Amino acid sequence: MTVELQSNDFIALADIALANPDLQHAVGSGTRGGYARRAEAMFAHSSEHGEFMRGQAAEAKRRALRRLPELLETAEANLLANGWRVEWAEDAAQANQLVQTIAARHGVRTVTKSKSMLSEELGVNHALEAAGLRVVETDLGEYIIQLNDETPSHIVAPVMHKTKDEIRDIFIRELGMTPTDDAEAMVAFARKMLREDFLSADMGVSGANFLIAKTGSIGLVMNEGNGRMCTSLPRVHIALVGIEKIVETVEDYATLTQVLPRSSTGQSLTVYTNILNGPARSDEDDGPEFAYVILVDNGRSEIYGTKYADALACIRCGACQNACPVYRSTGGHAYGWVYGGPIGAVLTPLFVGLENALPLPHASSLCGSCKQVCPVDIDLPRMLLDLRWDQVRTGESKAGWDAAMKMWAIGMTSPTRYALGGKAARVGQAVMGDYMPGLLGNWTQHRDFPDFAPKPFRQLWKERAPTLNPSPIKREGLA
Amino acid sequence: MALPARESPKGKRVSLFVTCIVDMIYPGTGLSVVDILEHVGVQVDFPPDQTCCAQPAFNSGYREEARRVAKHFFKVFSDAEVIVTPSGSCAAMVRHEYPHLFAPEDGAAYDAARRMAAITWEFSEFLVDGLGIADLDLSLPAKQSFALHDACHGLRGLGLGAASRDLIAHLGKAELRELNECEVCCGFGGLFSIKMPELSNAMLRNKVNNINASEAETIVTGDVSCLTQMNGGLSRAKSPKRVLHLADVLAQGLPGGRS
Numbered sequence: 001m002t003v004e005l006q007s008n009d010f011i012a013l014a015d016i017a018l019a020n021p022d023l024q025h026a027v028g029s030g031t032r033g034g035y036a037r038r039a040e041a042m043f044a045h046s047s048e049h050g051e052f053m054r055g056q057a058a059e060a061k062r063r064a065l066r067r068l069p070e071l072l073e074t075a076e077a078n079l080l081a082n083g084w085r086v087e088w089a090e091d092a093a094q095a096n097q098l099v100q101t102i103a104a105r106h107g108v109r110t111v112t113k114s115k116s117m118l119s120e121e122l123g124v125n126h127a128l129e130a131a132g133l134r135v136v137e138t139d140l141g142e143y144i145i146q147l148n149d150e151t152p153s154h155i156v157a158p159v160m161h162k163t164k165d166e167i168r169d170i171f172i173r174e175l176g177m178t179p180t181d182d183a184e185a186m187v188a189f190a191r192k193m194l195r196e197d198f199l200s201a202d203m204g205v206s207g208a209n210f211l212i213a214k215t216g217s218i219g220l221v222m223n224e225g226n227g228r229m230c231t232s233l234p235r236v237h238i239a240l241v242g243i244e245k246i247v248e249t250v251e252d253y254a255t256l257t258q259v260l261p262r263s264s265t266g267q268s269l270t271v272y273t274n275i276l277n278g279p280a281r282s283d284e285d286d287g288p289e290f291a292y293v294i295l296v297d298n299g300r301s302e303i304y305g306t307k308y309a310d311a312l313a314c315i316r317c318g319a320c321q322n323a324c325p326v327y328r329s330t331g332g333h334a335y336g337w338v339y340g341g342p343i344g345a346v347l348t349p350l351f352v353g354l355e356n357a358l359p360l361p362h363a364s365s366l367c368g369s370c371k372q373v374c375p376v377d378i379d380l381p382r383m384l385l386d387l388r389w390d391q392v393r394t395g396e397s398k399a400g401w402d403a404a405m406k407m408w409a410i411g412m413t414s415p416t417r418y419a420l421g422g423k424a425a426r427v428g429q430a431v432m433g434d435y436m437p438g439l440l441g442n443w444t445q446h447r448d449f450p451d452f453a454p455k456p457f458r459q460l461w462k463e464r465a466p467t468l469n470p471s472p473i474k475r476e477g478l479a
Numbered sequence: 480m481a482l483p484a485r486e487s488p489k490g491k492r493v494s495l496f497v498t499c500i501v502d503m504i505y506p507g508t509g510l511s512v513v514d515i516l517e518h519v520g521v522q523v524d525f526p527p528d529q530t531c532c533a534q535p536a537f538n539s540g541y542r543e544e545a546r547r548v549a550k551h552f553f554k555v556f557s558d559a560e561v562i563v564t565p566s567g568s569c570a571a572m573v574r575h576e577y578p579h580l581f582a583p584e585d586g587a588a589y590d591a592a593r594r595m596a597a598i599t600w601e602f603s604e605f606l607v608d609g610l611g612i613a614d615l616d617l618s619l620p621a622k623q624s625f626a627l628h629d630a631c632h633g634l635r636g637l638g639l640g641a642a643s644r645d646l647i648a649h650l651g652k653a654e655l656r657e658l659n660e661c662e663v664c665c666g667f668g669g670l671f672s673i674k675m676p677e678l679s680n681a682m683l684r685n686k687v688n689n690i691n692a693s694e695a696e697t698i699v700t701g702d703v704s705c706l707t708q709m710n711g712g713l714s715r716a717k718s719p720k721r722v723l724h725l726a727d728v729l730a731q732g733l734p735g736g737r738s
Contacts, residue, residue, distance in 0.1 A: 015677055325664045329681040363675065365668025365682070366538060368635035388540030397540060405536050409544035412499075413551040415528040422503045442676035447683065447711025450504050457497050457506035461525045464510070 002123035003151045007336035007348050007357035014334040014363075022163050027153075027331040030160040034322035037266025038373060042259070044268070057259040058377040060252040061313040064213070068304060071213040071246050072295065078216025079293050082278035087294045095296050096127035099205070099238060102292055103133060106236045108202040114220075114227035115139035116207025117155055117316055118240045118296060120338045121351070124205065136197040138226035140190055147174040153332035153340060155318035156264045161331040194226070204230030204288070208241040209260065209315065210253050211293075217277050218293065219253045221260060221270040231276055237288040239276070244300050244312035250275070256315060259375035264317040299351045308383055311346050313376045320370035320380060326363050335360060342370035342380045349387055355396055361387035419458070426452040485597055488609040492522045494559035496552075496573075496599070498566045498703070499531040505703050511730035512565045512602055518733060519612055523563075529555045532569040537576055538669050546580050546588075553591035561609075562599040565726050567633020567701045570601035575636055601633060603701055603725055607642035617732030618651025626658035626695035628686075628709065628722065630702040634662055643701055643725050650732055656695035660685070667708035683712040690720050698722040 006013065017023050042050035064071055079086050089095035103111070111133055113119065125135045125146075137146040141158040145151065148170050152158030159167065164183055171177035177189050206227055210219035218239050220227055231237045247253055253275070261267040280287030303312055321327045321341030332340025337348045337357070345364060349357040361384045370380040391397045411421045429452050435444045443449060455463075493516060497509040516523050533548035552573075556562055564570050577592040585592075600609050607613045625647055633639040640662075647653050666672065666682025673679075686709055690698055700706050700722055709722045 011675060011677075014675070018677055018681055325666065325682045325685075326678055329678055329685075359675075361540075362671065363678075365631070365664045365666060365671045365679070367631035367664035367668070369631075369662075369664070372635050385538065385540070388538070389542050390540070392540040392542070401539065401541075405539065405541040405544045409536060409541075409547050412530040412533070412548045415530065418499075418530045425503065439673050442673040443711075445676060446680040446715065447708065448714040449711060450707060452503055453506045455506065457502040457509035458525070458527055460506050460510060461513075461527075 002126040003120060003338050005337050005352055005356060007352065007360055010334055010336055010357075010359035010363055013336060014330045017330040017334050022166060023161050023331055024329075026163045026166075027161055028328060030154070030157060031322040031324075031328045034157070034264070034266065034318065035373070038263050038319055038322065041262040041266040041268060042375075053255075053258050053262075054375055054377060056255050057315075057375050058313070060247060060255045061315065061376045062310075064247045064252065065244065065304075065309070065312055067248075068243070068246060071248060072243060075211055075213040075216060075246060076295070078214065079278070080216070082216040083281075083291065084216065084278045085290065085292045087292060089294055089296045089298070091298050092122040095122045095240065095294055095298065096124060098294050099124055099240075100127055100131045102236065102238060102290075103128065103131065103203055106203065106290060108133060108236060110134045110136070110197065110201045111203045111205055112136050112138050112197055112201040112226075112230045112234065113142070114204070114206040114222065114230040115142050115158070116205070116240055117152070117338060118207050118242050118298075119205065120152060121298060122240070122296065124240065136194070136201070138194055138198065138224075138230055139222075140187065140224060140226075143190060143194065144170055147171075151333070151338070154321055155316050155332075155339065155341075155343075157318065161333065198226075198229040198233055201230075201234045203236040203238065204232075204234040205238045205240065206231050208239050208245050208293075210247050210256060211241050211245045211295075212248075212250055212253050212275070213246055214249045215275075215277070217250070217275045219247075219257070220274040220276060221257060221272065222274070223265070223267075223271045225272055228272060228274065231274075232287050235288055236290045236292070237279075238292045238294060240294050240296060242296050242298070242300060244304075244314075260315055260317050263319040263373065263375040303350050306350075307386060308346065308350055310378055311343070311350065311380075311383060313378055314343055314347075315376060316343075317375055319373040319375060323369040323373040325365065325367060325369070335363070342384070343378075346380055346383045346387065354387065354390060354394070358391065358396060361385075361391065419456075422452070422456055426454070488561040488598075488600060488605060489611075491560040492524060493561050493563045493605075494556055495523055495525050496529060496532070496556070496562050496564040496569065497525065498564055498569050500703050500707070501565060504707070505724070508565060508703060508724045508727050511724070511726040512563070514730050514733055515602075515606070515615065515726055516563065518615065518617075519606065519610060521610075526555045526559070532564075532572040533580075534569065534572040534576075535669055537572065537580070542580065549577055549580055549592065550588055553588065553595060556595060557591070559598060561605075562595065563602055563605045564599065565602045565701070565724060566703065567601050567630050567637055567639055568704060570599055570604075571632040571636035573599040601637060601639060601701065603642040603646055604637065604639055607645050613642075613645040614649040615646065615729060615732070617729060619653055619732050622652045622654065623697060624654040624656050624695045625697050625699045625728065626656045626693050627661055628658060628665065628690075628698050628700040628705065629662045630700050630705045631664050633701050639701065643699065646725065646729060647699060650729060653728075653732075656693060658693045658695060658698060659689045661689075665705045665708050665712075667705050669704070672708060679708075680712075683708060687712045687716050687718060690722075691716075691718055693720075696720070697728070699725050699728050701725050
């Protein structure tokens with residue numbers, strides 16, 4: 001299924017998620033578990049050590065991004081030297097066209113895929129299916145959502161929004177699994193189904209966690225081993241690589257793989273940490289005959305030139321999603337495009353246009369948890385604030401808010417008008433009682449609002465001031 | 480951007496920035512702050528023309544409006560030596576965002592923004608980190624148990640948290656207990672709470688459940704905005720528990736208490 005852009009419906013989609021008890025349970029425990037495991041793994045030695053790793057990773061990624069154009073050229077040269085065939089795609093249409101052309105060139109009928117968020121962004125599955133090919137997602141989570149005709153709801157745990165029972169029902173309904181509640185039996189069942197596809201596929205499509213410029217390699221981390229089956233068993237391998245995935249050296253890759261698994265799954269290392277160096281050499285038994293890298297821009301170079309360039313440092317670990325109290329309440333689908341959570345609230349408007357994702361920069365209480373857990377220290381709250389500012393500047397904020405904020409500023413720049421406003425609020429509250437009108441009713445719908453004080457502090461201060469004793473400690477009969 | 484360096488506030492006159500919410504809804508908390516500051520020998524003044532830190536406009540993208548209100552703040556506090564405020568959120572606005580709101584080409588406003596950022600302290604931070612006083616030599620009239628809710632901007636914006644716990648730990652007859660997910664947002668988020676009320680409420684419900692499950696009788700926090708959200712939810716859920724501002728808890732230990 002290709003993701004359909006509906007980010008402007010965030011509030012309605014969030015309400016649907018909030019009303020879904022299975023989703024609430026699944027996402028609530030999935031995110032909290034991930035959050036706790038991350039903290040444990042990052043700070044296993046000490047908080048200083050964890051912060052040190054974060055600092056190193058942030059710097060490795062920034063160093064590469066600063067030299068992005070140059071390093072992409074280096075990467076291309078070294079990829080070619082390794083025997084990769086290198087293609088460039090400006091947008092989704094070009095990328096999909098390339099994938100289709102490559103598949104046709106090699107007479108491909110069945111495609112196995114390992115997890116790739118970029119492929120979701122591009123709608124690669126849809127393009128391949130439209131060309132008459134069979135596409136099988138092989139990451140267990142991706143496999144489940146493909147069976148259920150859904151899109152991933154989380155960057156690293158695509159089926160986080162489903163409970164075990166729901167997954168069991170999907171397997172029974174779609175694959176005729178013998179009913180069982182045993183998770184291991186369910187995994188074994190899926191593995192058996194997938195094994196046949198691995199062996200029969202003509203082409204494997206993967207993403208890339210990193211593109212290592214100096215060695216012309218793809219860095220891929222995974223736990224299920226399915227990625228290896230996709231990249232080594234079929235005759236043809238295509239790696240879809242966003243241009244921001246660049247790092248300079250293998251050492252940088254090592255630095256980043258210190259924080260990526262820790263941040264996403266709480267592991268100090270994933271089960272498989274791969275460096276792929278192109279097609280099988282003549283003296284090698286395993287590996288694809290043809291190995292392609294498609295370097296995809298799809299809006300990235302446009303972001304590169306803006307104040308949001310730092311968002312390109314994201315290594316797609318999902319830690320910000322696990323940490324975000326909004327994401328914990330909604331899951332990823334509410335964000336209405338490929339990426340959910342704080343990074344999605346930033347990336348989506350940048351990729352699809354602010355006007356097509358107006359609620360997303362506001363889908364945050366600005367609590368700062370995302371920035372705190374980000375392994376490469378992206379200041380996501382600041383970007384959300386900047387996106388809100390962009391909305392106001394480009395006239396995409398609601399007229400009602402424009403007027404309200406102007407009035408507010410007029411009130412707050414004059415003590416007299418401020419005091420009058422305070423009085424009006426007290427009178428208004430006395431008249432309205434416990435349930436306030438209009439937008440403020442959004443507050444009292446769920447919570448009680450305290451009474452305005454009969455006398456504001458400024459008045460109490462005036463009444464108190466003459467008795468003020470600047471000498472310490474003793475105070476009696478105050479106010 | 481590097482924040483302006485901070486000088487020790489010891490021995491300096493304190494100008495209280497009471498915040499608009501404390502002013503209008505919780506004036507008693509403002510008095511508690513003054514009482515505690517005077518208790519430790521600090522001279523406090525209250526610039527009467529103060530209004531708001533500008534955060535509502537800033538956080539919703541209205542930078543022009545925020546700049547105007549911030550400039551009013553500069554005028555009001557122009558001769559302040561040290562500013563203390565009973566809010567981690569408003570303190571973070573002054574310390575982190577004012578320097579972002581103005582550029583060097585804004586001239587005097589830019590200088591003022593950096594100066595305000597350098598001299599502004601959140602209440603607990605001022606006592607513990609600024610003055611070096613964690614033990615206020617105060618004791619509650621009777622035993623009470625407390626747990627801290629770490630308000631977001633104070634915790635992640637200013638690195639607070641330890642100071643409040645330190646102050647409570649030294650308060651006689653006060654016992655500290657745990658609050659599960661004490662670092663997770665209560666769902667207030669300023670205008671977030673009315674722009675996305677269902678989401679805000681979902682976050683609040685989670686907080687209320689955690690508060691109800693805590694062994695602490697009373698929850699303590701450093702921001703009355705979060706306190707308003709949490710007490711609003713607790714009251715609506717008919718919970719007997721309540722959230723108090725740190726200053727009000729400490730002031731209970733003053734000789735004669737605080738009326």
